[in-house]
Amino acid sequence: MPLPANGAPWPPPQLAKLYRDIRIDDAWYSGDHDKLTRVYRDNELRKDGRRRLWSRDRDVHQGKRDTRLHIPLAGDIATASADLLFAEPPTFTVAAPRTQDRLDEVAEADGIANTLLEAAEVASALGGVYLRITWDRELAARPLLTVVHADAAVPEWRWGRLATVTFWHELASDSATVWRHLERHSPGRIEHALYQGTADNLGVRVPLTEHPEVATLADSLGPEGDSIETDIDRLTAAYIPNIRPSRRHRGSPFGRSDYAAPLYDLFDALDTTWSSWIRDLRLARARLLVPDGYLRDHGPGRGASFDDDREIWQLLNIPPTEAGGITLSQFAIRVAEHAQTAEAVTRQAVLSAGYSAQTFGLGDQSTAVTATEVKARERRSMTTRGKKGRYWSPEVADMLHVLLMLDRALFTPGLTVERPRIEFAPVVSDDPLSTAQTLALLTQAEAVSTETKVRALHPDWDETAVHEETDRILAETGQAVPDPMQAGQLL
Template sequence: MSLPENGTAWPPRSVAPLYADIKLDDAWYSGDRKKLTTVYRHASEHRHDGRRRLWGRHRPPGQREHRLHIPLAGEIAQTSADLLFADTPVITVGDTATQDRLDTLLDAGGVPELLLTAAETAAALSGVFLRVTWDRDAAPDRPLLTAVHPDQAVPEWHFGIMKAVTFWRALSSTTATVWRHLERHERGRILHGLYEGTDDQLGRRVPLTEHPDTAALTDSLGAEGDAIETGIDLLTAVYVPNIGPNRRHRGAPWGRSDLQGVHDLLDALDETWTSWLRDIRLARARLIVPDGYLRDRGPGRGASFDADQEVWQTLNIPPTEQGAGITLSQFAIRVEEHRATAETIVRQATTAAGYSPASIGLDGDGAAVTATEIAARDHRSMVTRGKKARYWRRAIADILHALLAVDAAQFGSRVTPERPTVDIGDGVAEDPGSTAQTLALLTQAQALSTDTKVRILRPDWDDQAVAEEVARIHAETGQAAPDPVGAFPLAQ
């Protein structure tokens, strides 16, 4: 396979429906009111739905913007990322030298932070791509691991397995011409192409030297003129679906956004808060006074009412005339009705996204709770986290295997590339007091060895560290003394 032909429609028809969904999810995730208005008012795929939406309604010219947006979508995506990677995953390989090099690559490349960011992107936009590449000017001694958003990729699948993927980006331009850089990852090589086209057409392919952002790539190209050999028999990119299946595109290998099917609730939440703020705006105290209370400021200068004036001249108003006095106008604010409605919508939206309401701050009074109580309260969130962790565990292992292989092939590191083991953990830190109480009860029942107790307390320790700690405990407690009975052999 090769890069697309000249004149290809862009984005390709194979990914256009997904891009349209991502555009809507991105508008909610970004929290940008202009994006929401654009999607519902102008985007053809959502225009029929926009008329009944809060953000699709036309605002009369000159009227102030009173609509309020609550960024619940972004909070849901952040919660997903925090549940997965708030604690750094433990990544290990068998060879000591390879482990040391892998630790260096993970730390220097900021991989833990990258995973946290990528997980939030995946939750909002249905998935994310992880890519291995290198830039000897930016990082002269190591390869790079980067994340690519799903609306900047065109993958190719075979029986649900990604065989190749083309990443693309729009480059800067001072004219109406749209410049696109395409980067196609295949097994063993990476192809680069520069295209000059329009908003919906890829246009014609031109030399990489035609644009300053791609000119430097020509020094790395091989004999074919458009490809860089990776030196490894692995694909240097992986796709991480957020969660499956994608209900809007049944049978497709794409992941499902946490926001899929939640847009109605997000719109209703904004509608509720907008109504609440309207009540507050209308409830501001206003005084209604007769014309006689207004003081003329002169020709063309109108009249005014001084609310601080204490003494007024006698006005020629019959004392029995209705409405002759000052009237206070102040409407009630329906606080509880709006609060209950908003909370109900938030609960339903959070549950529909796959999380417990407690995960985003509901049902909590700020009191300290144990890990067991957290697990019970956040059961739905923990189930969703467990599902997502399966996708991430496999993808991280695959891409780090490729990272080690590229490091050996391109940078000459003397390591044995192997597929690492990835432990994302259970997402709940056990309370030390609860752990100590459990160990004490099991010890009292003589149902636990010292070795097992150390492993429960220090799950991140290796066998040697555990053995040394057990020996110290036995020495301090006197359990290391030899058994006098064992000094005499049993009679045969």
């Protein structure tokens, strides 16, 4: 499919339902009160007849402070998902030493670990994310790995795989005109186009030089004036689903958000609980009910006031009734009820998202535990991490492969290109005591070699260090002596 024709509706109608779901996920992820209110004022989202906390119109609160409280659990879930995958940077390895050095240089200079961390958080919230390889010679002498959000792309699939994709974003404008830059990636080619249209229509395609934000791209286009040839036969973009299948779009290649539909209700219930709790705090502020005679008159039209710091009172002309004194009014705060409800809702939301309660600090955190106990408590989170990692590993490896191919074509001639191997860092490191006990039992069972024990104790060591340490241990323990049965061969 080529770039869209003039006058095409935008965003494309076939993605309307997907974009609508992403809009809801984005509202919860952002935690913005205005976004949440706009989303739930949409008539299509209120057909179920539910009275959600965030479906109340803002005009109800005109002249009053909005007392609704939002708890950013959705954002916390997305952050936890990204941390489980990329809080510790993964390692990228290739066989060729020179290529490894160049890959390490690009990964460090470009901050690829941080890019993946950002992408993983966005994917958790929106159901998926795109990685894109691009370059700018004036900015950096290397290809760049960038992130594109799922609601800024129009993908084309073949057998469930990304065949081509068109990225788009709106440019700055000082009028009602909407300027859109479209960037279509296909194997071996990247096309650029600028459209001048309206909020729901792509409008007319115009030269890139018509808008200053993309005018510089015109100089890099090929002879045809609308595309860049990459000189490689690979797609310079990849789609990474958060996790599949998509329950709302069964059979589609899109991933699903960690906030899949049931969590919307739980997020709303959590906000309702905390809003009620804070309302109890406001209502429980001590208030004094005093007779009119206790008020000091400030004159006609100036009202009256009560001085609660005053210690001596003059004689007041009030009837001697039982209700004539000062009354303290203070309501109870239902702390336990609200706390238990909030924790139960949070726990269920976390479990429904695929994580252990302990990942979010729900549980006994007062005692020290071993790495084995941590893994047991967070088994659900580790399982989810493993599933997500299997979606990330091949796509990240493909993108780094493309990055090296472009690097050879544009910046580093003669570079040996190969597909990197991705290894995720462990989330929980084994404590030395647990590792020592395990190795001792394996040694006693004669089921492990000295080299394997050294590798288990020092997983970060390279081959040379492992072999040198193994030789030292064998020499010190006397295991390095020649086999007596082979002594005749030494003569």
